[in-house]
Amino acid sequence: MKENLFGKTLDQLGGIVEAEGLPAYAARQIADWLYGKAATGFSAMSNLPRSARERLARTWGIALNPPVKSTESADGTVKHLFAADRGGFVEAAWIPEPKRSTLCLSVQVGCKMGCLFCMTGKQGFQGHLTSGEILNQFASLPQRDKVTNIVYMGMGEPLDNLANVLDSLEVLCADWGFGLSPTRITVSTIGLVPPMREFLARSRCHIAVSLHSPFEEERRRLMPVENVYPLEEVLAELRGSMARGQRRVSFEYILFDKLNDTPRHARELARILNGIRCRVNLIPFHPIPGTPLTPSPRPAMEQFEAHLREHGLLATIRRSRGLDIAAACGMLSTRELVRARAEAEVRPGWSGCRAPDARLDAAESGRPRTGFRARAPFPFPFSPMQVS
Numbered sequence: 001m002k003e004n005l006f007g008k009t010l011d012q013l014g015g016i017v018e019a020e021g022l023p024a025y026a027a028r029q030i031a032d033w034l035y036g037k038a039a040t041g042f043s044a045m046s047n048l049p050r051s052a053r054e055r056l057a058r059t060w061g062i063a064l065n066p067p068v069k070s071t072e073s074a075d076g077t078v079k080h081l082f083a084a085d086r087g088g089f090v091e092a093a094w095i096p097e098p099k100r101s102t103l104c105l106s107v108q109v110g111c112k113m114g115c116l117f118c119m120t121g122k123q124g125f126q127g128h129l130t131s132g133e134i135l136n137q138f139a140s141l142p143q144r145d146k147v148t149n150i151v152y153m154g155m156g157e158p159l160d161n162l163a164n165v166l167d168s169l170e171v172l173c174a175d176w177g178f179g180l181s182p183t184r185i186t187v188s189t190i191g192l193v194p195p196m197r198e199f200l201a202r203s204r205c206h207i208a209v210s211l212h213s214p215f216e217e218e219r220r221r222l223m224p225v226e227n228v229y230p231l232e233e234v235l236a237e238l239r240g241s242m243a244r245g246q247r248r249v250s251f252e253y254i255l256f257d258k259l260n261d262t263p264r265h266a267r268e269l270a271r272i273l274n275g276i277r278c279r280v281n282l283i284p285f286h287p288i289p290g291t292p293l294t295p296s297p298r299p300a301m302e303q304f305e306a307h308l309r310e311h312g313l314l315a316t317i318r319r320s321r322g323l324d325i326a327a328a329c330g331m332l333s334t335r336e337l338v339r340a341r342a343e344a345e346v347r348p349g350w351s352g353c354r355a356p357d358a359r360l361d362a363a364e365s366g367r368p369r370t371g372f373r374a375r376a377p378f379p380f381p382f383s384p385m386q387v388s
Helices: 010-019 026-036 048-057 131-139 157-175 195-204 216-222 231-243 262-270 300-310 331-346
Strands: 069-072 078-083 089-096 101-104 108-110 125-128 150-154 185-189 204-210 250-254 278-284 314-317
Touching: 010 026, 089 131, 089 278, 108 250, 108 278, 125 157, 131 157, 150 157, 157 185, 157 195, 195 204, 195 231, 216 231, 216 250, 231 250, 250 300, 278 300, 300 314
Parallel strands: 101 150, 150 185, 185 204, 204 250, 250 278, 278 314
Antiparallel strands: 069 078, 078 089, 089 101, 108 125
């Protein structure tokens, strides 16, 4: 199978044209065709000699894949499902608002991190998306021309796939790429400290840290990463980046009923974030099967927001979107995986997108560099009814 040229940075294209014996300026010409003119084949690249186009076509491909399924919510949110090259599915959500339009991208098929509240984590880790696969969710989006903001908050942990995420950000923001402003792009993380340090040094895009509890033991139960990179260490790294002139950070805080939505939590949250120029995004929980967690009632959320503001924090409640189309991260792809597995069991020769392979070996799936064990792909404990 030919390697995909789409998603390559200008430096990477420079190495490719050099290896093909083409002049250095051909790299920028190819970038313009890929990202500026949306070329889907080498024959369109009319300012390259025919011999160069034929030589490139023998080794490289240009693959852009439209969504395999799209579901629209009553509130206008559209969830797009994309087939990943290695099998399985990833999701991208387009969220229109009166003054902006946000695209939420995925970076991995499944996830290693095992957060209690996340449906994607229940799939286990199946593979990293390449830069091209990440960018395909933008380039192949039917609503692409309406997108004003991009958030890396879909399936997977962005900083666990740092190289591909940084490459995709470079293509999105460069003048030879899509030319988007880095101030309109936010990358989320649960707090992997070494790659977070590298991200803050190399990217001008915003960062959002998933926090969800200010108390160590409670956060550990929600997010196993606390065992490896405690919140105290994450906050210390952010304070250091602020001292070096880094931009404002945001914190994501999902509110769970009677778990992390009390005045005690608000006071402690204000204490540990003191001195960090930040915004706290309070997020309604989208219920998922197989978890004891339940959403905080709206009055409790508003009271929590008021407590934070009384303590000097900028806090806002994010409006819940797409509840009627399984918009919680990982829900739509899980439903498709369950149905794919059921289809495969009924028709063993079925050749559609395969469900995750529980036999993925360590070399293929990658050992987590974060010091905790990656979960194996989940054994599909849910029926299609449960994840519909």
